[in-house]
Amino acid sequence: MQKILVTGALGQIGTELVMKLREVYGADQVIATDLKSSAHEITRSGPFELLDVTNDKAMFDIANKYQVDTVIHLAALLSATAEEKPLLAWNLNMGGLMNALEVSRELGCQFFTPSSIGAFGPTTPKDNTPQDTIQRPNTMYGVNKVSGELLCDYYFHKYGLDTRGLRFPGxxxxxxxxxxxxxxxxxxxxxxxxxxxxxxxxxxxxxxxxxMYMPDALEAIIDLMEADSSRLSHRNSFNVTxxxxxxxxxxxxxxxxxxxxxxxxxxxxxxxxxxxxxPHSIDATAAKTEWGFKAQxxxxxxxxxxxxxxxxxxxxxxxxxx
Incomplete structure (x- = not known):
């Protein structure tokens, strides 16, 4: 990663990830975007652009303007809110993801988006949930996450796009x-x-x-994105906990x-x-084996x-x- 575009930069993960990335890669190398601006250190410490991720042209223009080589797509509605507003959740979560994947494909960017334990459902094994198992969620958020995992896999196999992702716990x-x-x-x-x-x-x-504590989540994102691509079998859906x-x-x-x-x-x-x-607990063996995940x-x-x-x-x- 050298020049990084982050969507949803003022959200739960984005606010801390952007600052961490700027610390590691340089303030000018991390372009933060969000639907609204605010008086936050993110908007003062490096490049910031207003962006509605459902606007594909605006996303492309920003990514192209800064000549980014990595897109970290975080913009999404979370589980409880998505259940209250399922249509909005589908349009934002899936429409925004498709736009981010297309921009990454057109510009040849490396790509990350988070999945979640929400991708599992009531028929998934609850204890020590395997990396590869049945995924039949009964929430809109879960449906979005499973769909997102599959869509990222599709872009990897169809276009060779270097897509990566983590199934985050809380x-x-x-x-x-x-x-x-x-x-x-x-x-x-x-x-x-x-x-x-x-x-x-x-x-x-x-x-x-x-x-998971947020410092471990941030390290996991960076470690996965810096990992040797040839070692990754699961790419878009690593269990971490x-x-x-x-x-x-x-x-x-x-x-x-x-x-x-x-x-x-x-x-x-x-x-x-x-x-x-x-799940009650999940198995993170694949992440540990393929790229050395370890929570501190x-x-x-x-x-x-x-x-x-x-x-x-x-x-x-x-x-x-x-």
Missing amino acids: LISYMTPPGGGTTDYAVEIYYAAVTAGKYTSYIAKDTNMDM AMSVDPEAIAAEIRKQMPDFTLDYQIDPVRQGIAESW YDLEAMTKDMLVQLGKKGELFKRGVS
């Missing part, structure tokens, strides 16, 4: 607020612990799902640092239904860092610093 970050995902409770619980000392979970206890947890496990870890933290429940039937259709953070290490970092953010907000 991603936990102290930098970016939750954005409409089913696993967002695992972000919210840390924010609530620091600000209120208590949290009401919309996901039921004993609902285990895979999670760091931990399998339920709300009680996270709360117990938080109490090691904050003994008075309390957790109760008010279940959201929609998000609980989505969660129950997903387990639940204990992540929780310690989350609470420290969120505590620092709270002090900054108190002093009026953003």
Whole structure:
């Protein structure tokens, strides 16, 4: 990767990935794009362009203007929001992906887009979910992700486009607020612990799902994109994970640092239904074997860092610093 275009740069992954890429490859080498602008470090620290990813010409013009050799396509509606607005989700998630693939094909770019554990469904094996297994999701988000994996495979086999992707679990970050995902409770619980000392979970206890701390997710993207293409068999759908947890496990870890933290429940039937259709734990052997994936953070290490970092953010907000 030398000149990188990122769509959805102000989203959950994009806000941190752009800054990481600029740190590694140089600020001027990473072109951030999003539907709207904001007073964010991303828009100040390097090239930024407004982009609606459903506008194929605008995407091509930006990519061509900067002569990019890599497209990282992140713009999408997440699981819970997609279930509320399925038509919008299809048009944005699939239309935007098709446009990004076509731009990459026309300009000969390397290409990345994330998939998700949402690509699995209720008939997928729940424990130690294999890399290659049945995928029959019952959500629009899941349908989008399976379709996206297949579409990227098609562009690789049909056109030789160097497409790559990861099936992310729930991603936990102290930098970016939750954005409409089913696993967002695992972000919210840390924010609530620091600000209120208590949290009401919309996901039921004993609902285990895979999670990953954002620093590991960012490293995984870069490591995959820099990996030797000849070693990749799965390309667009590598299982990756760091931990399998339920709300009680996270709360117990938080109490090691904050003994008075309390957790109760008010279940959201929609998000609980989505969660129950997903795996309890997944097998990341293919990612480890083909390009050396290894997560650095387990639940204990992540929780310690989350609470420290969120505590620092709270002090900054108190002093009026953003």
